[in-house]
Amino acid sequence: MNTDFGSALVCAVILIICILPFVFLFRGKSKRQKKLFKVIKSMATDNGYELGKFEIFTNFAIGVDAKNNFLFFYKEGENFAKEYRIALNEIKDCKIIQTDKVINRDKKRSFIVDKLELNLLPFSAQGSEISIEFFNTDDNLPLYSELSSLKSWKEYIQKNLQIAA
Numbered sequence: 001m002n003t004d005f006g007s008a009l010v011c012a013v014i015l016i017i018c019i020l021p022f023v024f025l026f027r028g029k030s031k032r033q034k035k036l037f038k039v040i041k042s043m044a045t046d047n048g049y050e051l052g053k054f055e056i057f058t059n060f061a062i063g064v065d066a067k068n069n070f071l072f073f074y075k076e077g078e079n080f081a082k083e084y085r086i087a088l089n090e091i092k093d094c095k096i097i098q099t100d101k102v103i104n105r106d107k108k109r110s111f112i113v114d115k116l117e118l119n120l121l122p123f124s125a126q127g128s129e130i131s132i133e134f135f136n137t138d139d140n141l142p143l144y145s146e147l148s149s150l151k152s153w154k155e156y157i158q159k160n161l162q163i164a165a
Helices: 002-045 146-164
Strands: 054-056 060-065 070-076 081-087 091-105 108-122 130-136
Antiparallel strands (some): 054 060, 108 130
C-alpha cells in the first residue's frame, strides 16, 4: 500500500513537471496577445476610430476601422516598436512582397521565406510606400499562418480600395 502511494506521488510529480512548461508558454502568449490588443485598440480609439476587423499574432497586431477606411498596425520586437495609422483612402494599391533566402545543401538549392510584407502604394507621388512587415526570420519563429493572413488582408484592403474609388 505504501509503495502504491509513493509510485502515484512520483507519477504525479513527473506529470506536473511535464505539463508546467506548456502552462507557462500559454500564459505568456495570452499576456502578449492581450497587450497587443490593448495597444491596437487604443491606437484606434485615441484617434476617434472604432476597431472592427482585427488579427493578433505573436509579435504584431493589425486592425481596421471599415466605416472610416483606416488601417492600424503595431509590431513589437526586442529592441523596437513600429506602429502605423494609415488612411486607406490615400492608398492606390497594395501588393505582397515576399523575400526568399536561397540555401544550398547537398548540391540542391532550396528557397525559404525570409520576409513577408504588405506594401501599400499611395496616390500621391510625394507620399512614400508603406511596408507592413508580417514576417521576418530575424524576429519570428518559423512561418505559421502569416502568409494566409497576409493574403486575406491584401484582398480585404483591395476590396475596400475598389469600393472607395
